[in-house]
Amino acid sequence: MNPISSAGSQDPEANAKKRRSAAAALRYVEPGSVLGVGTGSTVGHFIAVLAAHPGLVHSAVSSSEATTRALRSAGIEVLDLNEVTAIDVYIDGADETTRARHLIKGGGGALTREKILAAAAQRFVCIVDDGKLVSTLGAFPLPIEVIPMARELVARELVARGGRPVWRRECVTDNGNHILDVHGLSITDPCALECALNQIAGVVTVGLFAKRPADVLLVGTATGTETI
DSSP, rough: OOOOOOOGOOOHHHHHHHHHHHGGGGGGGOOOOEEEEEEHHHHHHHHHHHTTTSSSSSSSEESSSHHHHHHHHTOOOOOOGOOOEEEEEEEEEOOOEEETTTEOOOOOHHHHHHHHHHEEEEEEEEEGGGGGGGGBBBBSOOOEEEEGGHHHHHHHHHHHOOOEEEETTOOOOSSEEEEEEEEEEESSSHHHHHHHHHTTTTEEESSEEEEOSSSEEEESSSSSSEOO
């Protein structure tokens, strides 16, 4: 998987904000809890925080192969979701978020597994820098994971709905699927759009996290962290 999001930004100020939100997430992690861990550079900062507190988390469920490698490097055992009955808390970033805690995710290509872990979690804590906070979702192109044979079929349906889908050619997801990034959307009703797009034949997952939004949003700023 190759990310398209600004999550890989080398901007020192943005990275400092990401580190603040990642550090703030630690207070939601109970010793011995089952942790779900997302994908992206802000999550990378969170894994570094976990590595600095050895023994706090012994095991976690991962949303991607990249995160699995990072967790194991930090000395944390990675479990299959089928081996646990529930995830106590899921920590992940986002490409865009509103103050209603509705998210666009998938810039890193792990949206399907991320959505599964969010659904399995008792609490979803989203960590972002304040550049990801928007009034209306859609400036960031909406990722949609699709079955490869259905890519053009889904693209035509998206065009009919007013979107401009672009195939992320360099990306094959950990599930072996393709991603369409949909430009030109102004998402005023995220829940309704998530439901509608999920009904298109060939769609695996839509990168809208609105029906199951974040429970807590931690926004790293220049001076600290805002909790929403």
